[in-house]
Amino acid sequence: MKISLKLLMRCSASAVMIVGLSACANTSPAPMSNSPMTGPVNTGTYPHFTPDPKGETTQFTPEEKDALRNRTTAAKNSQRGPSADPAAAARKQAEIRLLRQQQAEDLKAIESGQQ
Template sequence: MNTPVKTILRLSVGAVLIAGLGACANTPPAPMSNSPLTGPVNTGTYPHFTPDPKGETTQFTPEEKEALRSRTTAAKNSQVGPSSDPAVAARRQAEMQLLKKQQAEDLKAIEGKL
């Protein structure tokens, strides 16, 4: 290589380094530095970002409320079964215990352990 090519390469490398260091020296401007407002402005009101919520349906009238309550009570009372009566529940539990004992005896007979 002759001297002018080496000099051009050195100068180009130097230019790239100077440009890279110059880019690091630049700091971004402060946010909102070009804004005419210097800070928060007290307008005396709160910001309002969303509209006021509205009811999606009409409200129950007292008569509708009582009708719904009576239908619910009637449906609840129609579902009353044997588990609601303690005597019936105790009888069913005794039947289940007897059935369990009979099945255990049948199992022993099947396995030949009786």
């Protein structure tokens, strides 16, 4: 008996389709369908999923707060630039002018000596 390849392919394809359709027919029941509770129950309380936060550090005392404020104020005042004091700014500008004049004289001396 000779079975054609075409017939063999048709039979295997139909077997696969039958198995696939039978798998769709056997669906599992809904989750918790046999549970006596049918829905959410109002317990009258709000659910808390995380613990209450706690303070991770100790709080400053008023003395520590004043000491820290004084330290930061002193640090800020020490970083003030010359623009905070007009006399210091004028001295700095005079130093820069003098240095610029000295450099110009040195440059002229070097240029005149090389030529």
